[in-house]
Amino acid sequence: MFDIELLSVTKKYAGTEKAAVQGLCLSVEKGQILTLLGPSGCGKTTTLRLIAGFERPDQGKITLRDRVVSHRDSWIPPEKRDIGMVFQDYALFPHLNVIDNVGFGYRGTDKKGRVQEVLQVVNLQGFEKRFPHELSGGQQQRVALARALARKPVVILLDEPFSNLDAELRVQMRVEVKEIIKDAGATAVFVTHDQKDALAISDRIVVMKDGVIQQSGTPREIYQYPETPFVATFVGQSNLLPGQIGDDGQSVITEIGQVPCNHTHNLARGEKCYISIRPDSLEVDPEGSIVGKVKQWTYTGESIDAVVDTVTQKGTNQELLVHIHPEKIVQQGEILRFKVLPNFVAVLRSDREFS
Amino acid sequence: MNKAPIEMMKEVNTKQEQARYTRAFSGFWLNLWKGNPPGTFLLLVSLLTGLAMLVPLSYVFIRGIQGGVDRWLNLLDTRIPILLYNTLSLTIVVTFFAIVIGLSLAWLVIRTDLPGRKTWQWLLALPLLIPPYVGAITYIIIFGPRGWVRDWLGAPLFNIYDFWGVVFVLTMFTYPYVYLITSAALKRYNLNYEEAARAAGLSYRHVFIKAVFPLLRPAIGAGAILVALYVLSDFGLVAMMRYTTFTAAIYYQMGNYDQVAAAILSVVLILITLLFIWAEAKTREKQRFYQSKGTPRQAPLIELGWWKGPLLAYASIIFGLAVFVPLSVLAYWASVGLTEGVIDQRFWGFAWNSFYMAGMASLICMFLALPVVYMKSRNPSIVSTVVDKLAYAGYALPGVIVALGIIFLFNQYIPFLYGTAALVITAYVIRFLPQNMQAADAALSQVSPRLDEAARISGFRPWQVIVKVILPLVTPGLLAGGALVFVSAMKELPATLLLRPPGMDTLAVRIWVDASEGFYQTAAPAALLLILLSIIPLRWMLSKY
Numbered sequence: 027m028f029d030i031e032l033l034s035v036t037k038k039y040a041g042t043e044k045a046a047v048q049g050l051c052l053s054v055e056k057g058q059i060l061t062l063l064g065p066s067g068c069g070k071t072t073t074l075r076l077i078a079g080f081e082r083p084d085q086g087k088i089t090l091r092d093r094v095v096s097h098r099d100s101w102i103p104p105e106k107r108d109i110g111m112v113f114q115d116y117a118l119f120p121h122l123n124v125i126d127n128v129g130f131g132y133r134g135t136d137k138k139g140r141v142q143e144v145l146q147v148v149n150l151q152g153f154e155k156r157f158p159h160e161l162s163g164g165q166q167q168r169v170a171l172a173r174a175l176a177r178k179p180v181v182i183l184l185d186e187p188f189s190n191l192d193a194e195l196r197v198q199m200r201v202e203v204k205e206i207i208k209d210a211g212a213t214a215v216f217v218t219h220d221q222k223d224a225l226a227i228s229d230r231i232v233v234m235k236d237g238v239i240q241q242s243g244t245p246r247e248i249y250q251y252p253e254t255p256f257v258a259t260f261v262g263q264s265n266l267l268p269g270q271i272g273d274d275g276q277s278v279i280t281e282i283g284q285v286p287c288n289h290t291h292n293l294a295r296g297e298k299c300y301i302s303i304r305p306d307s308l309e310v311d312p313e314g315s316i317v318g319k320v321k322q323w324t325y326t327g328e329s330i331d332a333v334v335d336t337v338t339q340k341g342t343n344q345e346l347l348v349h350i351h352p353e354k355i356v357q358q359g360e361i362l363r364f365k366v367l368p369n370f371v372a373v374l375r376s377d378r379e380f381s
Numbered sequence: 382m383n384k385a386p387i388e389m390m391k392e393v394n395t396k397q398e399q400a401r402y403t404r405a406f407s408g409f410w411l412n413l414w415k416g417n418p419p420g421t422f423l424l425l426v427s428l429l430t431g432l433a434m435l436v437p438l439s440y441v442f443i444r445g446i447q448g449g450v451d452r453w454l455n456l457l458d459t460r461i462p463i464l465l466y467n468t469l470s471l472t473i474v475v476t477f478f479a480i481v482i483g484l485s486l487a488w489l490v491i492r493t494d495l496p497g498r499k500t501w502q503w504l505l506a507l508p509l510l511i512p513p514y515v516g517a518i519t520y521i522i523i524f525g526p527r528g529w530v531r532d533w534l535g536a537p538l539f540n541i542y543d544f545w546g547v548v549f550v551l552t553m554f555t556y557p558y559v560y561l562i563t564s565a566a567l568k569r570y571n572l573n574y575e576e577a578a579r580a581a582g583l584s585y586r587h588v589f590i591k592a593v594f595p596l597l598r599p600a601i602g603a604g605a606i607l608v609a610l611y612v613l614s615d616f617g618l619v620a621m622m623r624y625t626t627f628t629a630a631i632y633y634q635m636g637n638y639d640q641v642a643a644a645i646l647s648v649v650l651i652l653i654t655l656l657f658i659w660a661e662a663k664t665r666e667k668q669r670f671y672q673s674k675g676t677p678r679q680a681p682l683i684e685l686g687w688w689k690g691p692l693l694a695y696a697s698i699i700f701g702l703a704v705f706v707p708l709s710v711l712a713y714w715a716s717v718g719l720t721e722g723v724i725d726q727r728f729w730g731f732a733w734n735s736f737y738m739a740g741m742a743s744l745i746c747m748f749l750a751l752p753v754v755y756m757k758s759r760n761p762s763i764v765s766t767v768v769d770k771l772a773y774a775g776y777a778l779p780g781v782i783v784a785l786g787i788i789f790l791f792n793q794y795i796p797f798l799y800g801t802a803a804l805v806i807t808a809y810v811i812r813f814l815p816q817n818m819q820a821a822d823a824a825l826s827q828v829s830p831r832l833d834e835a836a837r838i839s840g841f842r843p844w845q846v847i848v849k850v851i852l853p854l855v856t857p858g859l860l861a862g863g864a865l866v867f868v869s870a871m872k873e874l875p876a877t878l879l880l881r882p883p884g885m886d887t888l889a890v891r892i893w894v895d896a897s898e899g900f901y902q903t904a905a906p907a908a909l910l911l912i913l914l915s916i917i918p919l920r921w922m923l924s925k926y
Binding site for chain 1: 404411412415416583825829831832834835836837840841842850851853854
């Protein structure tokens with residue numbers, strides 16, 4: 027059963043050339059957390075606002091739990107959509123305390139009990155009488171989440187909810203927010219441009235670019251098997267190389283040699299494609315088939331991020347980004363051999379546009 | 382009965398057509414509002430407000446145009462050339478001096494080590510508190526044909542009623558517009574430009590001419606336009622000093638019940654005013670272009686050296702002439718009045734009339750300002766922009782013209798209210814609503830539209846959002862605006878003079894009438910009361926610039 031369904035939704039803002047969202051189809055299962063991931067201007071926030079009802083689509087149909095909320099002749103305003111939303115700046119009412127913020131708009135007779143209940147869920151008991159300006163960023167975030175949950179909405183929308191938090195709190199809130207949403211059994215759509223947020227919190231990720239969906243899948247699928255060059259480079263770092271499927275159907279022949287890979291999208295032998303090799307899947311190995319000279323390296327603590335110059339079979343230079351184990355000591359100009367771990371190598375169709 | 386197939390088809394056709402028209406219209410409507418149309422109530426209140434602002438003025442315009450070729454030619458031959466000369470020369474000369482004084486004082490108190498500069502910063506804005514016609518009265522008391530100077534020396538030193546006398550008094554009470562706006566611009570001024578110019582090897586004099594003055598030009602322009610619009614619209618001061626500009630001429634024509642001539646002169650004045658407003662719009666365009674990011678750094682103060690003494694004397698003289706002298710004169714006559722017991726039942730009656738009509742106007746303004754401002758902010762479209770601009774129409778136009786329009790309108794369409802306080806209150810609302818709108822706008826700009834959306838998502842309809850979220854948050858701003866309207870209405874003179882019902886004299890009217898007849902001991906206490914009341918919204922007014 028789908029709680030949210032968008033059917034070829036298009037939205038173009040007045041006075042702009044390009045559509046912000048173009049022919050978007052999307053469905054979210056009940057209880058799932060879906061993330062819209064993409065750079066700024068990709069249409070992810072517009073999509074969220076279309077679901078909320080703050081924008082009207084030019085075309086297409088939006089359904090929330092079997093109820094059509096936006097179609098050619100039907101329109102349900104945001105206040106009747108039964109949605110909870112967490113805003114980027116939290117949008118807590120500055121003139122109301124925590125209780126009144128959380129209970130804002132709650133119509134049931136058990137208002138007091140319900141507010142206490144959600145405050146317990148977000149772990150904010152004891153803060154009932156505080157006003158928003160008396161709360162820390164993380165607490166404000168939890169009040170916003172409690173407010174979104176209080177009315178037991180069909181879906182919860184979260185617009186970049188972690189972008190105002192510092193790095194440490196951010197990691198902690200990712201875990202907390204995911205737990206809270208899961209415990210509440212809510213269906214959620216979450217917008218971010220941060221791939222770490224997306225990978226950590228989502229059941230499914232939809233990567234968008236220029237108003238169009240690039241790829242949709244589980245965090246693992248998105249990271250391990252990106253389908254387009256854009257996804258491969260936007261979600262994590264990657265080395266992209268042109269090549270063609272090897273005769274065994276389990277490898278790709280590139281200019282730096284034959285690379286084994288587990289997942290080839292069922293491309294036929296000899297077919298042209300791209301290959302995406304994550305920096306982590308290149309391992310230093312004296313027996314390795316790839317030879318390269320260290321051009322520059324940065325010690326980050328977790329690893330050594332190195333740029334390695336390799337010579338292709340054609341004789342041209344190809345730079346590779348490699349993560350080397352931080353215990354190893356490398357020198358600029360040092361010659362190293364690498365092997366490729368097949369698990370984090372992805373084959374991309376070459377008919378998808380390179381960006 | 383079965384309908385004939387053709388008829389049935391026709392019916393189906395019309396239904397389909399209707400549906401198509403409905404869809405076409407709703408598409409047009411959504412497009413007009415960029416997909417975000419306002420609620421019916423909001424739209425209705427805003428549209429009616431805009432209309433109410435426009436109708437009296439357009440009525441004056443239509444009456445003037447309808448005046449007939451003969452009347453127009455007659456007036457163009459006789460009165461209009463003189464009035465044009467009087468009005469424009471006064472406007473230009475006063476604006477020039479206001480810029481010189483306002484800019485020099487602003488520079489002194491913001492950028493130099495003038496002793497006591499922090500105190501001077503607000504002392505020099507105080508002339509704003511004194512209604513210019515009150516200022517004129519005090520100078521007539523001193524330099525007039527029967528003034529103190531004549532009493533001491535046997536003859537007045539000069540004729541205060543001549544052109545330069547009017548220029549002097551007007552300049553003293555209007556320079557703060559330029560002073561406040563340029564002070565604010567100087568505080569915001571990005572020091573990097575100045576330092577870049579100095580690094581390029583320019584002396585400070587050249588730095589000022591080449592790097593400071595050009596960037597201040599928009600601010601100076603904005604202040605200058607306020608001064609010019611004030612001079613164009615002023616009635617009390619010029620009438621008190623017997624100098625005839627358009628406003629005074631219109632007033633006297635109305636006194637003679639020659640409303641056609643009044644309307645024709647009004648049309649000319651409206652056109653002049655529009656010309657000036659157009660000029661202001663031009664400077665605003667440039668202002669956007671020049672907009673510079675401010676630096677948090679404290680600007681280094683320029684050391685005045687031996688200029689310190691003369692410049693301190695200069696600031697003191699301006700303050701003395703514009704604040705100290707008028708207040709002393711008023712205090713003297715008020716004490717005379719108090720010993721004669723003029724603060725009686727009658728005085729409090731006038732005070733109550735002022736309070737009642739100004740209070741009603743400020744209540745109405747507080748109610749009307751929010752819908753117009755809210756619609757402009759949250760439902761942007763050509764409609765909300767036009768309504769917003771219309772609401773500002775009464776701001777720039779002289780009170781006499783507003784009064785004339787209201788007389789036409791009520792005479793013609795609402796005769797049962799003619800001769801009641803409703804006319805005066807309407808005039809106050811038309812003239813001062815923009816002050817409330819500016820305050821509401823400033824307050825609303827602090828409220829993120831995300832709060833509206835959060836309230837919508839929580840299940841509230843647009844009008845409920847206004848009541849539950851917007852209103853509590855903008856109330857302080859609305860009240861500040863209301864206070865400003867209240868004080869402006871208390872001080873308002875021309876429209877009150879023309880529209881007040883019999884027996885409904887206000888403090889401002891009594892000041893004017895009594896002073897004209899030389900009863901300074903009754904005028905002075907009322908004037909001091911008005912000035913005291915003006916202090917209430919001053920804090921807010923100063924922070925606005």
